[in-house]
Amino acid sequence: MMGGRFGLGGLVVLAVLLPVAVPAQAPNPFANSLPSPTMPEPAEGEAQLSLRAVLSGADRALRSGLAWRIYEDRSDGTRPAIVARSAEPEPSFRLAPGSYVATVTYGYASASKKLVMAGQPLSDQLRVSAGALKLSGAIGDFKIPAPQLSFSVFVPIGTNSEGRLVRSGVKAGELLRLPEGTYHVVSTYGESNAIQRADLKVENGKVTDATMNHRAATVTLKLVANPGAEAFAGTAFSVLTPGGDTIREAIGAFPQVTLAEGDYVLIARHDGQVYTREFKVESGLDRDVEVLAKAS
Structure with missing residues (x-):
């Protein structure tokens, strides 16, 4: 398997050949010599249509993840009806004489072709x-656990990098099959403001393996009577930017919040009292952030 590795700022990209081609077994000369005893006899005039899908420019057969549809090719402008479908890598259909459109989808990529039987x-x-x-x-150098990450993939349109959403909620390590082209990827770490963006190119027949590098940390929020003391249960916390914008709210004795690197203001509410403190998040430094339950 061949590939290449290159970096773009906070992004590491590794392109490898897409492992979609599986060597075909030697053809069986007797495979089509007799009709299958479990298949009905073809109707008069019907003939067999055999199809396969290959990667454009590579002529490597696609052997999995395919969805086939055969439509009537109507010239009257009405919506074409599906006459057959299959998920086999190399399906065969029995079709009456006429014009048809064959389509195959592979993830979010697809191809179609007009055929005449x-x-x-x-x-x-x-x-x-x-x-x-x-x-x-x-x-x-620390790999973020997959459950803590979520990705959204967009197709840029004009100057809008998020012009059209392809899919949200993409999981780390998931293989997302796409048409060849450039995509805008938004990576979210946690549930707050730890977000990274990058433009990535998908090449025909290759897997673009990209690592999004975040600058963030997870902090545990606590309201305590004294430093290191037991945290008060049922405390309502609000994390704000220095300008007063709310980033995250949480309730509990010691909720955890993942935040982008930067300065924040923490507000803790308990038993009708309000306590505040400023704190700083440094990338990769997970720690407790304590608010002292004392009158300011």
């Missing part, structure tokens, strides 16, 4: 221009 067996292939994204996150 004339009562004779026909074999054809559809070329799919596709690659894949595989995403992860890190803080320095």
Whole structure:
């Protein structure tokens, strides 16, 4: 397997060949010599259509993750009806004479082709221009656990990097099959403001393996009577920017919040009293942030 590795600021990208081609087994000369005893006899005029999908420009067969549809090719402007479907890598269909449109989807990539059946067996292939994204996150040399990450993938339109959403909620390590092109990826670590963005290119027949580098940390919020003392239960916390914008709210004795590197104001409310303190988040430094329950 060949690939390349390069960096873009806080982004590490590794492109490897997409492992979609599986060597085909030697053809069985007797496979089609007799009709299957479990299949009905073909109706008069019907013929077999055999299809396969290959990566555009590579001629490597796609062997999994395919969804096939055969539509009637209508010229009257009405919505075409699906006449057959399959999830097999190399499906065969029995079709009456006429015009059809064959489509295949591979993740978010697809291809289609117009075909004419004339009562004779026909074999054809559809070329799919596709690659894949595989995403992860890190803080320095520390890999962020997959459950703490979420990704959204967009297609840029004009000057809008988030012009069209392809998919949200993409998990770390998931293989997202996409048409060849450039995509804008938003990585969210935790549930607050630890967000990173990058433009990534998907190449035909390759997996773009990208690591989004975050500058953030997880802090545990506590309201205490004295430093290091037991935290008060049922405390309502608000994390604000120095300008007063609310970043996150939480209730409990010691809730954990993941925040981007920077300065914050913490407000704690308990038993009708309000306590505040300022604190700083440094990337990669997880720690407790205590508010003293004392009158200011």
